[in-house]
Amino acid sequence: MKIIPASDSSLLVVFGDTISPAVHKSVIALFHALQSRPDPRIRNLHPGYASLLIDFDPLKLTHEQLSSVVQRLALASESVFDASAHVVNIPVCYEIEFGPDLMDVALHAGLSLDEVVRQHCSPTYLVYFLGFSPGFVYLGGLPEVLHMPRLPTPRTSVFGGSVGIAGSQTGIYPVDSAGGWRLIGRTPVRMFDPDATPPTRLQLGDRITFSPIDRATFEDLQRSPEARLR
Amino acid sequence: MTIRVAKPGLFTTVQDLGRYGYAHLGISPAGAADPLSFRIANLLVGNGENAPALEMTMLGASLEFEESAVVAITGASCECKLDSASLPTNVACYLPAGAILQCESTTSGARSYLAVQGGFDIPLVMGSASTFVPGRFGGLKGRRLQKDDMLQLRNHGSFRARALRPGSLDRLLDPRPLRVTKGSQHDWFAPEIFEKLFSTVYMVSEQSDRTGLRLKGEVLRPREHSELLTDGIPLGAIQVPQDGQPIILFVDQQTTGGYPKIANVIAADLHRVGQLKPRDEVRLVEASIAEAIQALGEQERWLRTIFVS
Numbered sequence: 197m198k199i200i201p202a203s204d205s206s207l208l209v210v211f212g213d214t215i216s217p218a219v220h221k222s223v224i225a226l227f228h229a230l231q232s233r234p235d236p237r238i239r240n241l242h243p244g245y246a247s248l249l250i251d252f253d254p255l256k257l258t259h260e261q262l263s264s265v266v267q268r269l270a271l272a273s274e275s276v277f278d279a280s281a282h283v284v285n286i287p288v289c290y291e292i293e294f295g296p297d298l299m300d301v302a303l304h305a306g307l308s309l310d311e312v313v314r315q316h317c318s319p320t321y322l323v324y325f326l327g328f329s330p331g332f333v334y335l336g337g338l339p340e341v342l343h344m345p346r347l348p349t350p351r352t353s354v355f356g357g358s359v360g361i362a363g364s365q366t367g368i369y370p371v372d373s374a375g376g377w378r379l380i381g382r383t384p385v386r387m388f389d390p391d392a393t394p395p396t397r398l399q400l401g402d403r404i405t406f407s408p409i410d411r412a413t414f415e416d417l418q419r420s421p422e423a424r425l426r
Numbered sequence: 427m428t429i430r431v432a433k434p435g436l437f438t439t440v441q442d443l444g445r446y447g448y449a450h451l452g453i454s455p456a457g458a459a460d461p462l463s464f465r466i467a468n469l470l471v472g473n474g475e476n477a478p479a480l481e482m483t484m485l486g487a488s489l490e491f492e493e494s495a496v497v498a499i500t501g502a503s504c505e506c507k508l509d510s511a512s513l514p515t516n517v518a519c520y521l522p523a524g525a526i527l528q529c530e531s532t533t534s535g536a537r538s539y540l541a542v543q544g545g546f547d548i549p550l551v552m553g554s555a556s557t558f559v560p561g562r563f564g565g566l567k568g569r570r571l572q573k574d575d576m577l578q579l580r581n582h583g584s585f586r587a588r589a590l591r592p593g594s595l596d597r598l599l600d601p602r603p604l605r606v607t608k609g610s611q612h613d614w615f616a617p618e619i620f621e622k623l624f625s626t627v628y629m630v631s632e633q634s635d636r637t638g639l640r641l642k643g644e645v646l647r648p649r650e651h652s653e654l655l656t657d658g659i660p661l662g663a664i665q666v667p668q669d670g671q672p673i674i675l676f677v678d679q680q681t682t683g684g685y686p687k688i689a690n691v692i693a694a695d696l697h698r699v700g701q702l703k704p705r706d707e708v709r710l711v712e713a714s715i716a717e718a719i720q721a722l723g724e725q726e727r728w729l730r731t732i733f734v735s
Contacts (some may be wrong), residue, residue: 202610203660203690204718206669213655227450240449242658242681249610249658251449254693254719255726316464326452327682330561334656334682371454371561390563396451 197270199263205239207262209270212246215336217374219246220324224271224401229269239261243325243400247335265346270279283320283403286368286383288359289344289414290316294382297347301361304344313408316359316380317368323402331370331388331396335404338366350376357382359406370396384409384418392425428492429542431575433527435487440546440565440577443476445554455557455661456564459537459636460548460597460698461675462729463501467541468731470498470518472585477545478555480571482538484703486529489540494523495579496543496587502535502701504529509700516595518543518587535701543585547578557558560637560678578593594732603709604695609663611685614648620712624687625656628672628708629700639702645670648686656684662691662699664710674699692718 198285202208209226212219223372227243230250237257242249254263290313302312321335326335338361351374354360360377369375370388387397398404399424407415417423431438441464442636444457458464458481473479480487480637486504499506499515507528513519515538521527525709532538548555548565557565566575612620646666659665665685672725674691675683676699691699692713702708713721 200610201607202658202687203693203713204607205693206660208610208657210657215655239446240451240455244657244682245655247655247657247661251446251658251660255723259715274613325682326450327658328452328680330452330558330563332452368471370444373560381631381733390561393433394553395448395453400450 197318199266201259202249205258206249206251207266208249209266210247215245215324216338220322221295221337223248223325227272227400243322243329244327255349267298281418283405284398285405285407286385287409287413287417288381288383289409289411290381291411294358295380297360297378298380300345301342301380305341307341312342312380317343317406317408319405321366321404323400323404325400326396326398326409327355329373330390331398333367333398335366338364339354340364342366344378346376349379355377355382357384357387359383382414384414385423388423389425395425397425427495427579428430429495429577429579429652430490430492431487431571431573432490433488433528434571434573434575435482435529436485437483438487438571439481439557439559440478440548440555441481441557442478442555444677445552445556445558445564449658451454453504453561454679454681455677456558456636457554457677458539460501460539460697461700462697462725463537463700464539465729466516466590466595466732467498467500467539468545470500470516470588470590471496471541471543471663472587473541473543473586474547476550477541477580478503479539479541479546482529482540483536485531486538487540488526488528491521491525491527492523495521496585497521498541499528499529499538500541501538502532504532504538505530517588518534518589530704533724536698536703537700543587544579544580544583547580558678562632589734590732591734594696597728600698603711604698605692605713605718605721606664606689607692607713607715609689611648611654611655611686612662612688614650614686615666615688616649616679619646619688623672624710624712628705628710630702630706630708632704634702634704638676638679639674639699641672641674641708643671646672646688654684654686656682659687660690662693662696663687664689664691692721694718694721
């Protein structure tokens with residue numbers, strides 16, 4: 197573990213330089229340890245693949261004080277962290293209308309459309325962290341056959357709920373936005389609602405699975421209370 | 427008490443001092459881009475420092491006050507008119523019922539703040555009234571103000587307007603370079619790259635907003651080409667994307683990113699970043715973490731001395 201002052205108001209705690217569930221376990225353990233002892237001097241926690249950025253008020257807490265808190269917690273928390281994360285199922289309609297890049301992904305992978313869907317739905321993915329934009333999840337575990345570079349030119353508008361692939365990553369656009377990921381489907385369930393508590397469907401450390409649904413189920417689900425976050 | 431937006435200006439939003447505690451869900455703080463001017467506006471009218479107020483960018487708004495109100499305008503200098511008379515800035519002003527307040531273009535700086543005694547009555551989203559336009563939430567309907575929007579004020583209590591000591595805001599016109607500390611990936615950059623960073627006069631590009639300020643000038647390249655594992659971004663981080671042109675990540679920034687961060691603007695100078703506009707020149711100078719924290723402490727003490735008691 198390395199502790200680096202990232203700015204006059206933050207510390208970056210680095211646990212490793214690889215994307216792996218083992219390194220991530222340390223990130224999540226420290227994150228939960230800090231979350232479970234609210235301290236008004238700590239303003240924000242930014243987990244990453246292998247690090248945790250801690251933003252704090254430097255007039256109330258010094259880098260040295262926080263650094264020693266982190267060292268103590270990192271030692272204590274690893275053993276007590278409960279790894280039994282909950283598994284969330286995300287229904288996805290894999291149709292060309294919702295996934296305009298589905299055909300390209302299939303060609304690139306040398307698979308049939310059905311086989312792309314089967315591959316995408318086979319793993320249990322780990323939510324490494326949320327970042328970039330509200331409710332955006334960074335997932336690990338995409339089967340290698342589906343890895344594909346992002347679009348050369350990003351789309352100016354992507355519907356919220358769109359499921360995409362970028363390199364070795366797969367993810368869900370929580371809200372309408374611009375984006376360069378290869379779109380393969382869309383989920384009818386809302387991923388982000390600023391007025392809900394919590395505002396995101398998925399949390400850091402969750403495990404998720406995708407399951408295919410047809411168009412009629414997509415529309416039914418879209419109208420059902422389950423699709424909402426509140 | 428209602429205020430009607432007669433003209434919205436270029437980019438006017440409701441802000442407070444930001445939304446903290448949600449970065450792990452991908453939610454950036456938003457909040458006033460120049461928090462110092464924002465706080466001074468609120469303190470002038472007797473509000474709490476965090477009361478929701480308006481941030482106006484480059485071209486101010488015109489507002490019609492249904493009832494009498496006490497207001498203060500701070501930040502970038504801009505000509506303000508009450509009907510046809512000119513209205514002073516950096517001072518609490520009484521507006522009679524039916525008054526139309528017109529804020530014109532800024533003459534120096536990018537953002538002006540308008541605080542109204544009582545504060546705007548804005549529902550809090552995740553504990554804050556700040557508008558986060560990229561996520562479309564907070565403030566008034568998650569967007570910038572539009573013509574004919576109606577803003578409500580919180581109930582008048584007993585507020586005491588305050589006055590500034592003459593000349594006390596002179597220090598905000600600080601022409602010195604922005605002070606920066608070393609960034610999370612500073613060791614990716616060779617010493618001569620830092621020399622470039624500190625000797626170049628950068629120019630703020632047109633593609634700059636509350637998300638980040640793109641700087642144009644000497645190209646910076648990291649030593650190695652390994653890919654960075656996406657990590658957290660502190661406020662004011664200076665990241666170096668593939669084209670080598672640095673970007674100062676700002677209040678509406680993304681919470682995590684995959685480009686190396688060479689440096690970080692010190693907290694005490696972030697208010698000056700909020701006043702930079704396209705084509706402004708920017709110079710950077712290195713500060714230690716200890717110097718940065720000392721500067722922040724001094725700034726807080728200074729803020730307590732500028733008002734006439």
